[in-house]
Ligand SMILES: Cc1ncc(C[n+]2csc(CCOP(=O)(O)OP(=O)(O)O)c2C)c(N)n1
Ligand code: SF4
């Protein structure tokens with residue numbers, strides 16, 4: 001018999017704490033598959049952020065540094081400068097990266113740090129109970145935007161993948177979704193590209209993954225999954241916004 | 248003949264960092280400490296090191312956190328407003344048990360305040376300036392030579408105790424030039440950094456973190472940190488005692504103020520007043536025993552600070568029960584640095 005499906009070796013054989021229908025687990029798997037693919041597990045240092053993904057070290061069998069909220073790209077900068085031969089990635093939520101950590105991500109990207117940033121956009125602050133995030137869609141109700149996000153008062157949601165693609169230091173920037181098999185296959189391809197940039201020492205790579213948070217969206221898993229492909233992908237277009245080496 | 252250089256205190260800090268094996272610096276410009284990043288931006292690239300002028304002090308301290316997590320010697324420097332921004336990162340480093348050196352060439356405040364010499368960040372430095380009830384090692388140089396020697400010591404203590412260490416000075420010692428003997432890095436018995444993240448290879452996963460959610464985990468972690476602080480108090484207190492043996496009055500001062508106090512004490516001795524100086528060099532751990540023992544004999548202490556009274560609280564907690572502790576200080580700012588004559592007058596009053 002031939003084994004056609006197995007757990008990536010970079011992932012531990014444990015249950016996650018993620019809610020049913022949460023996409024963090026799928027995105028973890030894609031990251032782990034890419035680590036396996038390039039054979040870099042043993043020389044990888046992951047930088048965890050503060051959010052629902054804070055237990056990165058609990059799920060990945062790799063060395064991990066836990067960064068303060070928003071500071072993962074700065075921590076990763078320090079790690080990579082000290083250990084240029086290691087593979088270094090951050091895994092950050094939208095509150096973490098696009099609100100409190102905006103300065104750190106912009107400047108790490110602009111310096112062209114040779115790291116890979118995985119940005120999980122679920123349009124809310126998952127861990128703290130579903131408050132408005134910089135990526136919350138206009139009109140979306142959250143626990144701190146009970147009347148819906150008001151563009152005039154709260155601004156419009158930030159498109160980080162497009163924004164970062166503007167910076168000279170960024171080699172690769174893409175947005176993916178993991179809401180159906182087709183998108184997962186494409187996401188897998190983009191993760192590989194993003195990782196290849198770093199493996200080949202070709203600069204900063206950024207990958208934004210749209211992600212469902214059924215718990216804080218007040219939806220069941222199926223409805224939340226559907227929202228990613230409709231409302232969310234309408235505003236946050238999937239695609240590659242920068243690919244300097246045409247990988 | 249021993250080599251002697253004539254350099255600024257800030258340059259001495261930068262030179263000592265290099266001698267101590269530090270090859271990674273992360274910082275953001277602020278007066279009066281910019282000579283440190285300027286020196287290191289020139290020297291570190293030549294030594295295959297890394298210098299980053301970060302987007303903020305928040306980013307710099309987190310770069311330090313990241314570099315230090317890999318086991319290398321790394322540092323940042325700033326001045327008071329920037330040190331305030333670094334407090335979040337310092338708290339995380341303390342919680343994650345990461346070494347790392349932070350230099351504070353402090354200035355006056357609150358707010359933007361001014362750039363003058365200041366000791367108003369004593370509390371922030373020694374009581375744990377960020378959240379969570381931690382301590383860091385705090386060293387207070389009062390000469391260019393000490394800027395050099397104590398910077399090297401800061402790296403060693405940080406590594407030995409796995410915690411951040413701060414060199415706390417101000418523009419008086421940072422900006423003045425004095426002769427410096429550039430001592431070799433002292434031999435120290437340093438523990439293996441078997442906790443550093445370098446990629447697990449075929450070994451066990453390593454994690455550097457400050458989150459402890461399991462039942463009892465965080466309490467146990469904090470007791471561990473507490474035991475380290477007790478160990479520091481028992482083993483690492485440093486102070487200078489000058490003419491204290493026959494003294495009827497002890498002057499207690501640290502850093503820049505101790506220099507002025509020393510001159511005043513010499514003037515007082517010429518007048519026949521038996522005055523001595525007790526100068527804490529480690530502000531954390533505070534030399535409690537030194538104060539207790541000195542005040543078993545000398546019952547009067549005059550604490551002098553460039554603030555309205557901070558270290559005086561630690562002196563009061565340390566002295567013998569029947570000792571009298573008086574205080575003289577002025578809030579820092581342009582023109583508020585006391586003169587030796589001014590301190591001599593205080594000595595006469597409290598003698
Ligand atoms: C300085 C600081 N401010 C606020 C918080 C509280 N906090 C924890 S996680 C979080 C937001 C998490 O949202 P996101 O980054 O989008 O991650 P998600 O949980 O949605 O995956 C916040 C505000 C904190 N830990 N530290
Ligand atoms: S709260 Fe949302 S982001 Fe967090 S685990 Fe649950 S579904 Fe996932």
Ligand SMILES: [Mg+2]
Pocket residue numbers: 051093094095120121122123124125126133
């Ligand atoms: Mg989120």
